[in-house]
Amino acid sequence: MEHHGELTPIISLRHVGKTYMSVHRSNEVVRDVSLDVAENEFVVLFGPGQCGKTTLLNLIAGLQLPTAGEVYVDGKKVEAPGPDRGVVYQTTALFPFCTVMGNVEFGPKSRGVDKKTRRERAQYFIDLVGLQGFENSYPNRLSGGMRQRVGIARAYANDPKVMLMDEPFGHLDAQTRYMMEAELEKLWQKEKRTVVFVTNNSEEAVYLADRILILTNTPTHVKEEVRVDLPRPRQYSDPAFLAIRRRIEELCDDTL
Amino acid sequence: MKKKLDVEKMTYAVLAIACFFIFWWFITTFTPAKETTPGPVEVIQLLFTSFFEPIGSHVITGHLLVSLRRVLVGFSVATVLGIVLGVAMGASKWAEAIFKPIFELLRPIPPIAWISLVILFFGIGEVSKYILCGIGAFTNVTLNAYTGAQNVDPELVGCARMLGTSERDIFFRVVLPSCTPQIFAGMQVALSTSWMAVLAAEMVGAQEGCGWMIQRGSDTLNITLVMVGMIVIGCVGMLLAAVMRVIERRLCAWNIMES
Numbered sequence: 113m114e115h116h117g118e119l120t121p122i123i124s125l126r127h128v129g130k131t132y133m134s135v136h137r138s139n140e141v142v143r144d145v146s147l148d149v150a151e152n153e154f155v156v157l158f159g160p161g162q163c164g165k166t167t168l169l170n171l172i173a174g175l176q177l178p179t180a181g182e183v184y185v186d187g188k189k190v191e192a193p194g195p196d197r198g199v200v201y202q203t204t205a206l207f208p209f210c211t212v213m214g215n216v217e218f219g220p221k222s223r224g225v226d227k228k229t230r231r232e233r234a235q236y237f238i239d240l241v242g243l244q245g246f247e248n249s250y251p252n253r254l255s256g257g258m259r260q261r262v263g264i265a266r267a268y269a270n271d272p273k274v275m276l277m278d279e280p281f282g283h284l285d286a287q288t289r290y291m292m293e294a295e296l297e298k299l300w301q302k303e304k305r306t307v308v309f310v311t312n313n314s315e316e317a318v319y320l321a322d323r324i325l326i327l328t329n330t331p332t333h334v335k336e337e338v339r340v341d342l343p344r345p346r347q348y349s350d351p352a353f354l355a356i357r358r359r360i361e362e363l364c365d366d367t368l
Numbered sequence: 369m370k371k372k373l374d375v376e377k378m379t380y381a382v383l384a385i386a387c388f389f390i391f392w393w394f395i396t397t398f399t400p401a402k403e404t405t406p407g408p409v410e411v412i413q414l415l416f417t418s419f420f421e422p423i424g425s426h427v428i429t430g431h432l433l434v435s436l437r438r439v440l441v442g443f444s445v446a447t448v449l450g451i452v453l454g455v456a457m458g459a460s461k462w463a464e465a466i467f468k469p470i471f472e473l474l475r476p477i478p479p480i481a482w483i484s485l486v487i488l489f490f491g492i493g494e495v496s497k498y499i500l501c502g503i504g505a506f507t508n509v510t511l512n513a514y515t516g517a518q519n520v521d522p523e524l525v526g527c528a529r530m531l532g533t534s535e536r537d538i539f540f541r542v543v544l545p546s547c548t549p550q551i552f553a554g555m556q557v558a559l560s561t562s563w564m565a566v567l568a569a570e571m572v573g574a575q576e577g578c579g580w581m582i583q584r585g586s587d588t589l590n591i592t593l594v595m596v597g598m599i600v601i602g603c604v605g606m607l608l609a610a611v612m613r614v615i616e617r618r619l620c621a622w623n624i625m626e627s
């Protein structure tokens with residue numbers, strides 16, 4: 113299968129804009145964003161803090177609605193949240209009253225998948241993210257990295273068409289972060305999905321992305337796109353890697 | 369380490385109670401109060417004999433069971449109604465607009481104030497007693513369920529929506545479990561409130577119960593009996609609170625952080 117290119121895109125934004133209205137003022141956060149993401153492509157949205165990355169992701173998720181333009185996922189216009197899109201939050205947002213197993217099987221259970229099937233499926237992803245043995249633990253007993261693994265397994269177990277990840281490793285310490293990046297990449301190689309990944313860490317962007325979209329400050333739009341064609345798994349100290357990193361940082365800096 | 373601390377705490381608790389009894393004994397033996405106030409020995413004697421010599425129609429365990437039944441029925445019904453109303457007010461703007469003003473208006477009225485009205489409408493039978501025991505519990509549970517439901521993390525609800533959970537399932541699998549710790553905190557206070565209200569509930573038209581015992585004691589100037597009633601109410605109240613804590617630990621295990 114082609115990696116990206118002529119296939120019909122699975123995510124498609126057409127002249128999308130978002131303006132937050134309040135009584136006192138209106139705040140235009142996203143302006144005229146058009147982009148396509150091909151099936152099984154790993155796209156990173158890279159932009160400065162507070163530039164509207166989360167807003168853009170929420171528009172694809174359907175958690176917020178655009179004030180201009182349209183968002184299509186798999187050919188259908190996005191008008192509400194739905195299980196064809198999986199979300200991994202920076203804050204993890206695990207259900208604190210569910211065990212690890214309860215969290216991972218939450219989606220399939222909601223959609224009426226029978227117990228045996230959903231347990232097997234949940235167990236598969238729990239094993240895949242390396243949490244075997246913690247099935248019956250509650251989230252408040254887990255470390256930050258482990259919680260993020262549960263979040264990823266939960267999104268995967270619901271079998272979404274596209275994965276939306278909002279700085280999932282933003283709160284982790286550097287060491288855990290490297291480990292999680294490597295594991296996410298392995299997981300993605302094994303269970304190919306379309307991923308839209310938000311970050312403001314250039315190293316993370318270059319390590320993971322097929323394609324990096326550089327966003328400007330608010331009102332945000334796509335300033336540039338940078339393809340990363342390095343073989344995986346990538347080496348952080350590889351000169352080509354560092355060159356791309358420098359390039360996207362400069363592009364991003366110019367926008368400040 | 370933890371075990372040792374527990375033992376230490378227990379020792380202090382026992383010592384404190386012992387000191388209280390010694391103080392009581394001292395006051396009622398060596399000061400003028402001894403003319404009017406019964407000492408611990410008399411009270412404990414009466415407490416023991418009351419296990420086989422009936423006071424009024426029952427021995428003391430009979431009175432205790434009667435009171436417990438009144439409290440538990442009132443408390444349970446009040447808890448269910450309180451959870452329904454509180455969660456409804458917290459989850460729906462309409463329910464909040466309709467019920468909150470009435471609730472806020474009625475909330476400050478203490479259960480004792482209701483006695484005459486309740487008797488007027490429901491007579492002096494058991495129903496009145498259930499209601500009087502339940503009123504205080506109802507306000508406590510409602511209020512806690514309400515704040516609990518208001519503070520459900522919107523991110524969790526959004527997350528459930530993304531996973532394809534129906535609105536009905538979101539209510540039962542996200543909103544309700546999110547407020548259980550708060551509801552339990554309310555139920556603990558509510559149970560003691562109900563148990564305290566038993567005295568008021570048994571003040572009029574009752575022939576049995578711990579509250580009645582105290583009432584009867586003060587009518588016949590039998591202070592020893594009043595004190596026996598007080599001790600029983602105190603001990604059972606303490607036990608009920610402990611039982612609630614055990615149930616809470618079971619149901620809200622996910623919310624308990626161990627240091």
Ligand SMILES: Nc1ncnc2c1ncn2[C@@H]1O[C@H](COP(=O)(O)OP(=O)(O)OP(=O)(O)O)[C@@H](O)[C@H]1O
Pocket residue numbers: 132139141160161162163164165166167168312330
């Ligand atoms: N629900 C909302 N209502 C009003 N304004 C909002 C809302 N969400 C975000 N904003 C505004 O939109 C702008 C961009 O916010 P957003 O969270 O999308 O940026 P971000 O790039 O994800 O930021 P961060 O780097 O902190 O994650 C901010 O100025 C914020 O105040």
Ligand SMILES: [Mg+2]
Pocket residue numbers: 165166167278
């Ligand atoms: Mg953000």
